[in-house]
Amino acid sequence: MTHGRFGDFGGQYIPETLMNEIHRLEAEYERYKNDESFNNELSDLLKNYANRPSLLYRADKMTRDLGGAKVYLKREDLNHTGSHKINNVLGQALLAKRIGKTRVIAETGAGQHGVAAATAAALLGLDCEIFMGKEDTERQALNVYRMELLGAKVNAVTSGTQTLKDAVNEAMREWVSRTHDTHYMLGSVMGPHPFPMIVRDFQAVISKEAREQILEAEGKLPAAVIACVGGGSNAIGMFYNFINDKDVRLIGCEAAGHGVDTDKHAATIAKGQPGVFHGMKSIFCQDENGQIAPVYSISAGLDYPGIGPEHAHLHDTGRAEYVPVTDDEAVAAFEYLARTEGIICAIESAHAVAYARKLVPTLPTDSSVIICLSGRGDKDVAAIAKYKGVNINE
Amino acid sequence: MSRIASAFNHSKAFIGFVTGGDPTLDKSEEFILEMVRAGADLVEIGIPFSDPIAEGVTIQAANIRALANGATVDGCFELARRVRAKTDVPLVFLTYLNPVFHRGYEKFFADCSESGVDGVIVPDLPYEEQGEAKPIAAKYGVDLISLIAPTSEARIAEIAKNATGFIYVVSSMGVTGVRSEITTDLKSIIAQIRKVTTVPAAIGFGISTSGQAHAMSTYADGVIVGSAIVKLCEKYGGNAGAHIYEYVKEMKGAVG
Numbered sequence: 254m255t256h257g258r259f260g261d262f263g264g265q266y267i268p269e270t271l272m273n274e275i276h277r278l279e280a281e282y283e284r285y286k287n288d289e290s291f292n293n294e295l296s297d298l299l300k301n302y303a304n305r306p307s308l309l310y311r312a313d314k315m316t317r318d319l320g321g322a323k324v325y326l327k328r329e330d331l332n333h334t335g336s337h338k339i340n341n342v343l344g345q346a347l348l349a350k351r352i353g354k355t356r357v358i359a360e361t362g363a364g365q366h367g368v369a370a371a372t373a374a375a376l377l378g379l380d381c382e383i384f385m386g387k388e389d390t391e392r393q394a395l396n397v398y399r400m401e402l403l404g405a406k407v408n409a410v411t412s413g414t415q416t417l418k419d420a421v422n423e424a425m426r427e428w429v430s431r432t433h434d435t436h437y438m439l440g441s442v443m444g445p446h447p448f449p450m451i452v453r454d455f456q457a458v459i460s461k462e463a464r465e466q467i468l469e470a471e472g473k474l475p476a477a478v479i480a481c482v483g484g485g486s487n488a489i490g491m492f493y494n495f496i497n498d499k500d501v502r503l504i505g506c507e508a509a510g511h512g513v514d515t516d517k518h519a520a521t522i523a524k525g526q527p528g529v530f531h532g533m534k535s536i537f538c539q540d541e542n543g544q545i546a547p548v549y550s551i552s553a554g555l556d557y558p559g560i561g562p563e564h565a566h567l568h569d570t571g572r573a574e575y576v577p578v579t580d581d582e583a584v585a586a587f588e589y590l591a592r593t594e595g596i597i598c599a600i601e602s603a604h605a606v607a608y609a610r611k612l613v614p615t616l617p618t619d620s621s622v623i624i625c626l627s628g629r630g631d632k633d634v635a636a637i638a639k640y641k642g643v644n645i646n647e
Numbered sequence: 648m649s650r651i652a653s654a655f656n657h658s659k660a661f662i663g664f665v666t667g668g669d670p671t672l673d674k675s676e677e678f679i680l681e682m683v684r685a686g687a688d689l690v691e692i693g694i695p696f697s698d699p700i701a702e703g704v705t706i707q708a709a710n711i712r713a714l715a716n717g718a719t720v721d722g723c724f725e726l727a728r729r730v731r732a733k734t735d736v737p738l739v740f741l742t743y744l745n746p747v748f749h750r751g752y753e754k755f756f757a758d759c760s761e762s763g764v765d766g767v768i769v770p771d772l773p774y775e776e777q778g779e780a781k782p783i784a785a786k787y788g789v790d791l792i793s794l795i796a797p798t799s800e801a802r803i804a805e806i807a808k809n810a811t812g813f814i815y816v817v818s819s820m821g822v823t824g825v826r827s828e829i830t831t832d833l834k835s836i837i838a839q840i841r842k843v844t845t846v847p848a849a850i851g852f853g854i855s856t857s858g859q860a861h862a863m864s865t866y867a868d869g870v871i872v873g874s875a876i877v878k879l880c881e882k883y884g885g886n887a888g889a890h891i892y893e894y895v896k897e898m899k900g901a902v903g
Contacts (some may be wrong), residue, residue: 266744266771268701269806270796270820412707413698425700430821432798529744529771530698542720543749544697 257446260569262562265445267425267532274432279447281352286454291347298343302376303333305340305458309466309623315593322476322616324609325623327463329487330598336628337459337487338369342438344455346373349436356380356431359438360424362389362417362483363554363601364396365628366440371405373438381405384424386416389553396632414547417483417557421531441484442561445532449561456490463623464494471621477502477612480625481604482575483519483555485564487627492573502574504612505564506604508550509577519548521560522568522575530558535565551580551640554601554628582607584640587630599628600637650737650765651689651790651812655847660688660869661860661899662849663876663891664741666709667692668718672726674885679726681892682876683736686899688869689813690730691768694723694742701770703824705874708881720746724762731763739766739792739812752780756787766790766812774806785811795840795848796820797831807840807848814840814848816867824874826853834866857901864902872898 257263257279265275285291299305308328316324329337342359349357357379361367367383374381383400387409390397400407413419421444428437439448442456460478467475478495480488482505495501510518518524521536528537530545538546538558550556567573583600586607591597598606602625609624616622630637638645654660663682667675679690695713699706727738740759747755747769759767767789772780777791784791790812795803797820807814816836818829833850840848850863851871860870879890 264776265773266776267773268770268796268817269773269794269802270798270817272773272775272796272802273798273800418698422698422700426703426822429701432820526749529748531700532771534748537745539745539749543746544714545745 257450259563259566262533262535262565263446263449264534265532266529266534267445268429270429271432275445282348282447282451285348285351291351295344295347299340299458303339303343304331306462307331309463309470311470312594318593319610319613321614321618323471323621324613325467325475325621326596327459327491327623327625329459330602330626330629334369334372335631336365336369336599337456337490338366338440339372340458340490341440341452341455341486342366342369342373345436345438345451346377346379349379349438350377354379354434354436356435357438358382358384358424358427358435359440360417360420361385361440362420362556363552363632364389364393364400365554365599367400367405367407368396368403370438370440371400371403374405375403382427383407384410384420384427386410386414386420388415389417389420392553392636393632417553418545441486442489442563443484443531443533443559449533449563452486453489453493453563456486457493459487459490459625460492460494463491467621467623474498474501475623476616476620477504477622478625479504479506479605479609479612479622481506481555481601481627482560482564483508483557483601484559485561487625489561489563491623491625492567496572503567503572504608505573505575506578506608507575508552508555508604509579510549510551512579513577517549518577519550519556519558520577521558523577533562535559535562551583551636552600552604554599555604576608578604578607584637586610587633587637596626597630597634598626599630600633602627650735654688654737655813655868659864659902660847660849661686661895661902662689662691662851662869662871663687663895664691664693664871664873665880666695666706666713666877667723667726668695668713668716669709669877669880670712670716670884672718672722675726676729677888678880678891679730680733681888682895683734685892685895687736687895689737689739691739691741691871691873692723692726694720694740694746696743696746699743701822703822703874705825705877705881706823709877720750724758727762727764737765738763739768740764741768744769744772747780752783756784756789759789760787764789766792768792768794768815770794774802795836803836803839804843807844807846810844810846812846813869814846815871816848816850818850818852818854823852825855825878829853829859833863837866857897860898861901870902
């Protein structure tokens with residue numbers, strides 16, 4: 254059994270060509286994660302560039318409307334670039350520079366991670382290439398142009414299902430071709446060790462802040478924290494500093510697409526099985542031959558057939574709960590949050606809002622829940638209009 | 648002596664590859680037998696996978712063709728069984744870990760043994776992770792083939808020492824596919840392998856011409872050709888058999 258495991262999950266299932274590189278990355282990260290000047294530089298960027306700490310906003314109107322626990326929103330949507338992805342890319346871009354890389358590559362689904370990666374690369378003077386499924390480049394054309402504005406090259410991936418999983422395949426193929434100057438800036442808590450740990454550590458700032466903020470506001474811990482889960486980076490960030498608080502429920506919301514009983518969903522925990530893919534042992538949607546299943550969600554960022562290994566472990570041990578949320582529920586929550594609180598959140602984050610609408614009324618009024626609003630929803634407006642049958646082409 | 652060992656026993660080995668079920672299992676059987684007739688010393692059968700991350704566009708496309716035509720893991724075992732009934736050529740599966748893991752290591756390697764598959768190459772199962780599969784493979788007399796890459800450096804000795812069957816030396820960075828030029832110092836890698844083991848070392852990735860094959864066979868024990876053969880399958884489909892025979896005959900002559 255190798256290191257880099259979360260229970261049975263995790264590991265380093267990658268081609269031999271990458272093994273020395275990944276070991277080097279691991280050693281360098283272990284060195285820098287406790288390095289004072291590295292951490293000072295990262296803290297400075299998070300505060301003065303990315304707009305941290307993010308607000309923990311008490312959503313009074315939503316609280317009154319739902320009639321149960323007090324609702325707090327962790328406003329990652331207010332970060333620079335509009336999502337939690339900036340937390341990870343600033344850390345990884347600094348790490349890449351320290352270890353002498355001049356170029357970063359990244360996969361992206363909705364484009365949030367791609368935009369964040371391109372941003373960090375622009376700021377820190379790194380060359381940047383993004384791999385994005387062709388279908389996603391069409392769903393998220395605005396983000397493609399955004400990345401190009403930031404100086405990144407965007408490669409539309411035409412293999413497979415042309416979505417996030419194929420973007421990861423193609424980024425891995427690129428990395429295996431060129432490691433000497435290139436860092437793979439993985440965007441979620443997935444892939445081979447040490448990525449699930451590195452990304453988790455950089456995203457853990459979400460729960461570090463939220464835990465302090467809720468204690469300040471309420472004087473006690475929340476009953477539950479809720480986040481959407483694709484690969485699971487905002488969710489692990491939201492969960493991490495609450496894992497040892499056994500009374501705090503950790504709830505991950507998976508994309509159930511048209512429903513978990515249809516073949517159009519991306520609900521890995523609900524419908525997947527253990528497997529090995531993209532460098533990690535975890536849980537994956539797959540068929541009876543172990544072929545990775547094509548998955549579906551209205552949300553490009555959750556449209557992934559697997560889940561990070563630490564989530565698989567949190568599920569296995571029962572510490573976290575994972576619940577499916579359909580497209581319809583997510584779209585309704587997207588509209589609900591806009592009208593109730595005046596916040597247009599990402600369709601990914603709307604999956605968490607949707608489950609909160611069910612949970613909050615069942616909890617006592619002296620308790621609280623925190624929903625991670627992982628991103629803002631400007632990128633989704635056109636797609637939601639289309640979903641609702643509204644023509645907004647000017 | 649195992650069938651794999653005997654493949655390297657008399658001369659330098661030519662190792663050919665086809666994706667199982669591209670375009671059909673019947674045709675794969677025919678192509679394999681044509682390779683054997685042309686002098687191939689060992690045949691790799693790719694079990695198609697939905698997401699072959701170590702493959703270039705040629706073999707990716709073959710995986711897609713095979714899956715679209717209904718290829719399954721069971722089907723690839725059936726293919727091996729049919730080939731094994733007709734020839735003693737060593738057969739090695741190349742696939743990704745998930746189809747193996749999903750079937751269960753116990754069942755997968757038992758099925759290898761029963762259907763006459765001598766070894767398995769799994770590009771996403773590096774040395775450190777082999778522990779969960781290798782003892783089970785060994786129990787069924789199946790060699791889990793180790794890969795050594797241009798970037799393996801200090802890892803070479805450790806991997807080579809523990810290798811069984813043969814060692815797959817990856818010629819170049821990147822994914823599979825025809826290359827006009829291979830710049831890795833393969834002689835030095837082979838020399839490092841030689842210091843610690845007598846297990847044969849064959850070079851693959853990017854080899855397509857008889858000139859390349861000949862040059863490599865002067866220091867390696869064998870040469871592996873995949874994409875160049877799969878290109879013939881792509882170009883000629885069900886009629887590729889005669890073309891594969893001619894090509895393999897020429898390549899085997901070059902490694903002789």
